[in-house]
Each structure stands twice: as structure tokens, then as C-alpha cells.
Amino acid sequence: MSSSNGTPGIWQQIEDAISIAGSIGTAVTVIVLVYGLIASVLLWRSRQRRHKFSRVYFPKGRDDFYEYYVDQVSGAKNSVYITSDGFNMKNTQSRRAAKLMNDAQAKAIENGATVYRFQMTSTMHLNWLEEVCEMKRKHGDQYKTFINPKFESIGNFAVIDPGTRKAVTEFMLPDIGGIAQATIARDYGFIHGHQGKADETKMVFDRIFEHPDTVELSEENLEDWRRKLFEYRMNRYRNDEDFHVFDDEILVGIKKYGRAVTYEQVEFERYAN
16 A cells, blocks of 8 residues: 555555564574574583593603693693692702792793692691792792691692693692601692693682681791691600601700700701702
């Protein structure tokens, strides 16, 4: 139906509008369906990727393990999460290993990463605390070390750059037989690119760091922690014949002053590294 001047009438305009709306509706429906299909495929691929890995590496020996470990840490771009009892800074070989790890962490920080450490204290040499604070002095908020004795049995593991496709999850089983000594690596492995495993590992760290009893180690509380751990070890030494003191400085103090040695009588040196 047309008007007298040849232009379409109102009913024709309505019919045309309905036709156009129908075409648009069909197009929108197609777009929604395609989008949903693409989203489903991407979600499926994402879930599949979370459980895939690009590489697994099992070091050939202890030296190979440490070399590979520091190489992975030094290549971090976002974050490094590590559980560790540290090193004995009075032992030359251990101090050398500490330098390798500290240099690797410094390189990661230079790359823009933040290093998060959970410090296990039951097998830690007390002279290691000063070294941790030295790293804190050098790197500030990009180097954080947390302590919470409630999680001492957590074990040795690490995750590098979690949340990325290049995530690396590390595990280490300690050797057996040492008497109250810092843990020595016996078995170890590195899993590359397994996002699900990396995310789960990071969640363990998050739970520990969020615990109300977890504190960050700093220069302000270093002395308190060292004294607290000294008193704990000496009390066990005096009352438990099966407990062996393993801190070199404390052993020197016991030899000089006997079992009644006090914290003030023990000299904790700063070992240059």
C-alpha cells in the first residue's frame, strides 16, 4: 500500500521494519551461537592445558640438581616461591651453594620477579638468618622470607612463575641419616608448563602466608627469632639425650662454657658471602 504521493504507506514501513528486525535477530542468534562455540573450545583447551606439561627433567645427580635449580630461578620473570631451611654459612661448600642461589634470586629480581621464601627453622643453622636479612636489605620488598613453626613439616619444593605457561614446579626429597642437620637433596625433579600443578603449589604458599601466626623475617625481629631458636635447642639438648646440637657457634659455646651456656655467650659471626 502506497500513499498518494508514491511513498510507501505506514503498513508497508511496519512490514519492512519487521523483516529487517527478523534478519538482525537471526544474525545476533548466529553470533551468539558462534561466540558460545568459540568460548567452549577455548575453555576446553584451557582446561586441557592446565593438565599438560611441556617437559619433565630429572637431574642426574646432586650437582646437576643445584645447577639446574639456580638456572631456573635466575630465569624467573614474575615470581619465585621456595621452601627452604637455608645453608650453613660457616661451611665453605654450603656457603658456596648459598651464593649460587642468592645470585640466582638476585637475577630473578633484576628481571622483575619477587622472591617469596618460607623458612623452615627446625633444621636451619642459626647463622643463616643474618644472610636472609642481608638479602632483604639489598632487595627490599622484592625479597620476602616468612616463618611459621606450625608448618615445619611442609617439605622442600618451589614454583617459578606460576600462572604462566612457562611455570616450573620443583620438588626435592631429603636424604635420610643426618642428625638434626640441614636437609640434603636425595631425589629431585622439575615439571615445566603444568599450570594446574603450579597453581596448586602456589596455593599452599598462599595458605601459609595468610595464616595469622606467619611473620616476615626482618632486621627488626632477627634477634628475637635467633634467641628463641637458641633457647629451644638448648632446652632440648639439656633434657633430651637423643637431641644433638648442630650449630657450630653453639657447639663452640658449649665447649667453652658447658651446658649452661647462655645466648649472650655465643658469638654469631657474620660470614661474608
